[in-house]
Amino acid sequence: MSSYSIKDLEQLSGIKAHTLRIWEQRYSIITPKRTDTNIRTYDDQDLKLVLNISLLKDHGYKISEISKMSIEDMYREVVKISDRQQNYPDQIHALTLSMIDLDEERFEKIVSTNILQFGFENTMIHIIFPFLNRIGTLWVTGSVGPAQEHFISNLIRQKLIVAIDSQANKHRPEGKKYMLFLPEGELHEINLLFSNYVIRARYNKVIYLGQSLPFNELAFAYNLHKPDYLFTSITSVPSNHEVQPYVDQLVRAFPESHLLLTGYQVIGQDITIPDNATIINQIDDLIRIASI
Template identity: 85%
Template sequence: MSNYSIKDLEQLSGIKAHTLRIWEQRYNIISPKRTDTNIRTYDDRDLKLVLNISLLKDHGYKISEISKLSIEEMYREVIKISDRQLNYPDQIHALTISMIDLDEERFEKIVSTNILQFGFEDTMIHIIYPFLSRIGTLWVTGSVGPAQEHFITNLIRQKIIVAIDGQVSKQRPNGKKYMLYLPEGELHEISLLFANYIIRARYNKVIYLGQSLPFSELVFAYNVHRPDYIFTALTSVPSNHEVQPYVNKLIKAFPDSYLLLTGYQVVGQDIELPDNATVINQIEDLIQIAGS
């Protein structure tokens, strides 16, 4: 069972910490544990409770009404809402609960229904990616347990691999060659896999080198293929103070390719880049580049 701070709950539910404190004091609806230094901590049950309250509240229930419901009654109301068409934020809440409960059946129902209605790419962009973004920081800091992380990422990974396998293997006349990899020690592969799908779907060629690749092997593959673009995601490695030197190393080693960088360690950071490198802040940036 994971432990969450009030800021973690705020990030996952979208409900401000100030509001959560008011609910605790006025309605006694949440009962956090406290550390020896009187800091609030929450467990998986608290997070599910807050997510369900948020869902009910977004569908017109008043907090004064919700506070009078038992856990079982609240759950029945949530099921009623879930049986109707949910909007994107609701789907993200539902995915978060499926992660907490390690509930593969619920995950499959949410994702499969949306893929049938909107297609794989839109489901990834509007539901899966915002979900991953919402919990990404918690993975890095360890607020989400390894079992939960491995469970949900492996399910998402399987979906992306199936979608990639379904791509027609052809390259348009002006298509480019992309080399995709993760640095040595980097194991968060979801963004790399989806980039693989996005680039292939626009009929470009992909050389996929996968996770935790030593730099010497990247140089070897580069010399074989001479790609137009090199794409990588820096999520947990290298460490903060090593990111700029690592980027500098890439720039020096591959001056004839265009570098595409994304991940927690570079997005929103003050990374100095030359003209042949850019940070992919959101998936739409990669879609535009891959389609041009």
């Protein structure tokens, strides 16, 4: 069972820490545990309770009414809202709950329903990625455990692979050739997989090399295919001070291709970018390039 601070609850639910304290004191609606130094801590059940309260409040329920509900009544109302409403914040809340409970059936229902209504690409952009961003800090701090992280990541990865397979062999004769890879040691693949889908959906050809690719193997594949674009996402590897030398190495080694860069270690950093390279700050940048 995970342990959360009041700041973790604030980040996941959107309910301010000050408000959570008021609920505790005025309505006894949530009862945190206390450390030896009197710091509030919360468990998975507390987090689910706060997420459910947040959803009910967003749909017009007053906190005084919610405080009188049993846990079972609250859950029934939340399920009704989740099944009825199809707006992005509600679905992100529902995904968070499915992650906490490791509930694959609930995850599948949420994602499949949204794909039917909004389409795969919009579901990824407006629901899945905001959800991943919301819980990303908690993964780093350890508030969300490896089991929960792996559970969600693998389910999303499966959805991406199925969607990519649906775009196989659809490239147009005038489409561009993209080579996608992650630097050696880099394992955060979801961004790269979604980029694969986005590029293929615009009828371009993709050579997908995947995670943790040694530089010499990239050079081998490059010489074989001579792509128009090289695309990589740098999230954790190389580390901050090694990113510029790595980018410089790519530019020198592959001057005939245009280098597309994204990821935490690139976006918003002081990286010097030559003329044959572009930073992809948001998915719309990649959509624009892939649509040319």
